[in-house]
Amino acid sequence: MVHASGAPVFYEHAYVHAYEQAPLTNADYSGCFVVRDGEKLVAVLPVYLQSEANPLRRLHEAYPETLGQTVLLSHTWHCYDAHVPATADVLPRLLDAMTHAASVFGAHWYGFVNVERGNALSRQLRAAGLPARHLTDRWATGLTTYEHYLAGLGTRARANLRRNERRSREAGVTIEVLPVDHAALDEISLLCTKTATRFDTSDFYPGSTFTKFVLALGGLAHVIEVRQHGRLVAAGVCLADATRFHTWTCGVDYAVDGRYSPYGVLFAESVKLAIRLGKTTLEGGRGNADFQRRHGLSPRHLDAVLIQT
Template identity: 30%
Template sequence: MFDQCIESDSFGVVSDAAIACGALFGTRQWHEFMIRTTADDILDHCLFSFENTVGETSFVPLYLLSGSVYWRMGEVAANMTENVLRYPVAVLSSLYSFSNPLNSCSSSEGVLQVLDRALDAAEGWSAEALLVTNLEFGPALSVLRDKRPPDSEIRLDATCRARLPKSLDDYIGTLSKSGRSDMRRRHRRASEAGVKFVQRWGSDAIDYLPQFLALTEQVASNHDNPPVYDLATLEAATTVPGMVLLTAEADGRILAGSITFIHQDSCVVWSAGVHYPALNTHHPYVFLFAETVELAIALGCRWVDYGRRTYEFKRRHGLYFTDLHTFVYHTSKTDAGLGSRMRQMDESMSAYMGF
């Protein structure tokens, strides 16, 4: 269930999961989606290209932000008494991408060239700092630590993945004995309660996004977080090839759902929501999880990336954690207290995640 690795003669070992699960976020279409979102306040942007480990051209975007809902959610989770960032800040790869495209870069030279260009742009924009987000363990992270050490570093989150076997039964078989019986029992009870699995691809999802958005807001509120998405952002997501709204429904109502992307051989569950009162009566979230895994396998996916947060649920259901690090580089505009605030937030986030 864990990563296989690909060896690059000039660089080092890159995990199979980093390549497969991160491929979506290195596409032009993903960047075009991100600049249409309104969840982050984007003042300016540019796009850098590089060769990835499978010999293809990937892209990593740089955004100048005047605010970020997702970063603010991290500050809330870390119980920070003051805002950590002073805006505007430059961000290399969106906070809404589970993996930085640089994780799959084919060479140390490519990583360093992108970073140097991003630092130049950040200075030109008079950014308060440059954040290189969602770096996972591997050559890109290592070469930056060695050749361009950041001024500070924070483990902001972790994404949750699994390598997919040949069938849903095989997947359930990898769970603990209690996990296997719980998933089968909840899936059966959901079916007995009339819950159905529905797929709506691309623009067919648009009319159902307001219902889904309300579920994501329930999740945010339940965890004392600000809403992470808005309707304009979700509508923009429908333009990305492979986007599908997956839902668990009963009596014409969405009880749980996710915005998911099928890209190459990966299934990326990007956003999810649930109607909490139905959790113990209709079991929609476990039902949706099982149906999503089965769909991904049927579509030929080798990996599922179920995204960030709700760690305990994901651990119980067979996913493993990949730490996501953010490197912070100071600019001529950086205030003197940023480093200490970052260290405090890093310690608090580790306590919040619990691993």
């Protein structure tokens, strides 16, 4: 169903199963609506009941009414592209089911978060008369070749990327792309947590749980390690689906020897890896707007559509 509907990697069985094995956020309940037409599967939708449903502190900015209340959400906060994997128009039935489930679980609110404004789900929710409130933006761009990507950048950004690659080589930096079971995930987890702390979101990638989650992703994930003289200075955990390459999370240590940016090295390698894997879209995730815009990514506005029970 996920493949037939073109839903992103966050709906793959391996991703949802990994989240059940190693939940990165505290959920009071996790489950999945399954919609059938007779014996034929026509839709699925994972849902999560959360009493602390605001790890990025965005929901309460958009919906201050939800502060301190339990919410039944369409997916976890680690999914930034909400869909309803379906081959039929089932949204009205799903909304009815979510209403009932919210009542059973005692949730004060239910609905969808991280819905891309203007996509199919967004249009269906609007057609149902449900208002949306802006949460944040995610960033993405199309890909063909690396040279074509560079050619689309501004002169300064293009020169900076090329100069950074040269300086990093001169500084003894090495880059390695690894499967999850060969990557230094404990070391990467510490670096990701250290980086997240700078943005006051350190609980978004909880230590040992993060390592277990990434291991459970298996082949969905690609790990990029950037090292200088053996020391990890940047790392990224990237996810791939049929057409998209997601720079899902990263960690960076800027205390390096030499005049280069380890984050710039990691970003350039992410673009190159996406192209090598034949992906036509680079998903840059949320935040870091200035860097994203400067490097050719465009915003996709993400909304929340919540309904009070």
